Amino acid sequence: MNETLSVLMNHKSIRKFKEDEVSQQQLASIVAAAQMASSSSNVQAYSVIAVTEPGLKKQLAALAGGQAYVEQCPVFLVWCADLYRLKRVTEQHKPDQTSYEDSTENFIVATIDAALAAQNAAIAAESMGLGIVYIGGIRNNIAEVAELLGLPELVYPVFGMCVGVPDQEPGLRPRLPQAAVLHMNGYDPNQTMEQVKLYDETMSRYLSERTGGERTTPWSEIMAVRLTEPVRLHMKSFLEQKGFLKQ
Amino acid sequence: MNETLSVLMNHKSIRKFKEDEVSQQQLASIVAAAQMASSSSNVQAYSVIAVTEPGLKKQLAALAGGQAYVEQCPVFLVWCADLYRLKRVTEQHKPDQTSYEDSTENFIVATIDAALAAQNAAIAAESMGLGIVYIGGIRNNIAEVAELLGLPELVYPVFGMCVGVPDQEPGLRPRLPQAAVLHMNGYDPNQTMEQVKLYDETMSRYLSERTGGERTTPWSEIMAVRLTEPVRLHMKSFLEQKGFLKQ
Numbered sequence: 001m002n003e004t005l006s007v008l009m010n011h012k013s014i015r016k017f018k019e020d021e022v023s024q025q026q027l028a029s030i031v032a033a034a035q036m037a038s039s040s041s042n043v044q045a046y047s048v049i050a051v052t053e054p055g056l057k058k059q060l061a062a063l064a065g066g067q068a069y070v071e072q073c074p075v076f077l078v079w080c081a082d083l084y085r086l087k088r089v090t091e092q093h094k095p096d097q098t099s100y101e102d103s104t105e106n107f108i109v110a111t112i113d114a115a116l117a118a119q120n121a122a123i124a125a126e127s128m129g130l131g132i133v134y135i136g137g138i139r140n141n142i143a144e145v146a147e148l149l150g151l152p153e154l155v156y157p158v159f160g161m162c163v164g165v166p167d168q169e170p171g172l173r174p175r176l177p178q179a180a181v182l183h184m185n186g187y188d189p190n191q192t193m194e195q196v197k198l199y200d201e202t203m204s205r206y207l208s209e210r211t212g213g214e215r216t217t218p219w220s221e222i223m224a225v226r227l228t229e230p231v232r233l234h235m236k237s238f239l240e241q242k243g244f245l246k247q
Numbered sequence: 248m249n250e251t252l253s254v255l256m257n258h259k260s261i262r263k264f265k266e267d268e269v270s271q272q273q274l275a276s277i278v279a280a281a282q283m284a285s286s287s288s289n290v291q292a293y294s295v296i297a298v299t300e301p302g303l304k305k306q307l308a309a310l311a312g313g314q315a316y317v318e319q320c321p322v323f324l325v326w327c328a329d330l331y332r333l334k335r336v337t338e339q340h341k342p343d344q345t346s347y348e349d350s351t352e353n354f355i356v357a358t359i360d361a362a363l364a365a366q367n368a369a370i371a372a373e374s375m376g377l378g379i380v381y382i383g384g385i386r387n388n389i390a391e392v393a394e395l396l397g398l399p400e401l402v403y404p405v406f407g408m409c410v411g412v413p414d415q416e417p418g419l420r421p422r423l424p425q426a427a428v429l430h431m432n433g434y435d436p437n438q439t440m441e442q443v444k445l446y447d448e449t450m451s452r453y454l455s456e457r458t459g460g461e462r463t464t465p466w467s468e469i470m471a472v473r474l475t476e477p478v479r480l481h482m483k484s485f486l487e488q489k490g491f492l493k494q
Contacts, residue, residue: 001276002250002374002375003249003250003251003374004250004251004254004370004371004374005276005280005371005374005375007251008280008283008367008370008371008374009279009280009283010283011283011284011285013285028425029248029252031425031428031429032256032425033252033255033256034428035422035423035425035428036255036256036257036258036419036422037258037366038258038260038369038380038381040381040383041383041473042420042466042469043470043473044422044423044428046428047428047429047430047434047439048428048429048430049430049431049432049433049434050429050430050431050432051432052431052432053432056432056433080434082428084436084439085427085439085440085443085470086470086471086473086474087474088436088440088443089443089467089468089470089471090470090471090474090475092467092471093467093468093471093472094471094472094474094475097475098475099471099474099475100474100475100476100477100478100480101474103477103478103479103480103482103483104482104483104486104492105386105478105479105480105482106474106478108358108386108405108482109383111355111358111359111362112358112362112405112406115358115359115362115363115366116362116365116366117428118363119284119362119363119366119367120255120366120370122285123251123255123367123370124251124252124255127249127250127251127252127255128249128252133285134285134287136287136288136356139352139355149433149434150433150434150435151434152434152436155434158355158359159359172283173289175282175283175291176282176291178275178278178279178282180332181278181281181282181291181293181294181295181329181364182278182294182295182297183294183295183296183297184296184297184299185296185297185298185299185300185303186296186303186396186397187294187296187327187396187397187398187399187402188397189331189335189399192294192331192332193332193335196332196335196336219289220336220339220340221336221340222289223290223332223333223336223337224333224336224337224339224340224341224346225340225341226288226290226333227333227334227337227341227346227347227348227353228337228341228344228345228346228347229347230347230350231347231350231352231353232350232352233347233350233352233494235350235351235352235355236350236351236492236494239351245351245483245492247480247483
């Protein structure tokens with residue numbers, strides 16, 4: 001196994017950070033790595049807001065549902081899908097033409113661009129001994145987050161990411177068996193559902209070990225609870241208000 | 248710069264591959280690395296179809312708009328957002344409850360999960376000396392691609408990815424200046440638009456050098472052309488038919 005594979009295979013989300021700073025140079029390297037990710041037709045339809053101001057981090061932590069590590073980490077990155085730049089240059093070059101920044105396709109392109117860049121950033125940070133955790137919680141109060149960060153139309157915060165020096169050493173969380181997610185030459189529904197049963201056993205044991213036998217809920221049941229919760233149903237109207245997903 | 252940063256900083260999309268195989272072991276390592284990416288609440292809402300059958304690759308190459316390298320590469324990975332697994336376990340555990348697999352939020356979660364996993368796979372492949380290119384073109388005829396791969400409801404192909412041994416050495420493509428995508432403590436529209444002007448000059452020179460002075464179109468103009476093209480406007484209705492994005 002090469003060094004890079006070792007970094008990839010040892011990812012654990014970090015939720016407790018030391019007080020050490022992330023230096024300007026580290027931040028620049030992390031974002032430079034993010035920028036080298038692939039981008040659909042080179043549109044580079046993403047932006048990242050690095051939040052270092054304590055007051056701002058505190059507000060974001062509250063908006064994300066009271067996640068203390070958002071406030072505690074030295075740098076909180078907010079990864080945004082960004083079609084604003086493209087819209088502006090289109091107005092400059094093609095002022096009289098219809099443009100499609102509101103299409104579902106371009107929404108997907110921008111969301112993917114943000115995600116690919118962010119994952120490169122995560123790997124870069126981890127390769128330097130830093131730890132990260134993705135924060136989907138910033139979508140809990142997404143309108144307030146967007147306002148706080150001054151996001152213009154056609155920019156939405158996809159997720160946040162805490163970055164800092166780890167102050168904990170969590171174990172690796174088992175993933176689904178490979179055969180549950182990898183299909184050869186075509187999707188096999190039975191294969192994936194068979195593998196879920198095996199994963200349920202793995203995760204029951206894992207939970208039990210971590211909680212001294214207190215919790216053993218199988219993964220599939222946790223997922224069923226999650227999918228029956230009305231999570232962030234405001235997303236569609238928020239995105240439409242921001243100019244996305246109209247067609 | 249550590250070895251992993253070096254892999255990240257040297258990414259180039261590869262569109263010409265040698266005939267060498269990608270071994271089963273390499274594929275297993277690539278997908279194992281993909282699986283270690285973060286996933287929102289551990290939902291792991293993605294799947295990947297590894298296409299190795301020549302006839303199937305040929306059909307996918309045609310559907311992606313005649314991209315020869317889709318046929319030529321030894322393994323073509325189709326990364327899918329997948330809420331089917333979650334829907335099935337929810338039907339098992341909570342048969343009588345309303346579930347939200349059709350929410351915009353869960354569509355975003357699944358799309359991000361697929362993208363983060365894919366980017367880990369890309370880095371893993373590159374760390375092993377393989378080359379990759381993302382293929383958004385599979386969304387050109389997405390319904391046909393989904394049918395060909397037997398994708399059930401609530402699974403959609405986000406993008407493809409050619410993997411193989413590189414048979415070309417393209418140069419690095421310049422990215423936007425870092426100040427165009429990185430904002431400190433809040434979004435600065437003027438900063439990003441100023442930086443676009445600098446990038447236009449960089450990319451004009453880059454294009455000119457690559458085409459012997461034949462093409463010099465600035466990036467912003469290429470983007471304006473792209474945004475005024477009605478690209479893949481079928482995405483919304485396709486996704487709704489597949490059970491996504493209904494609320």
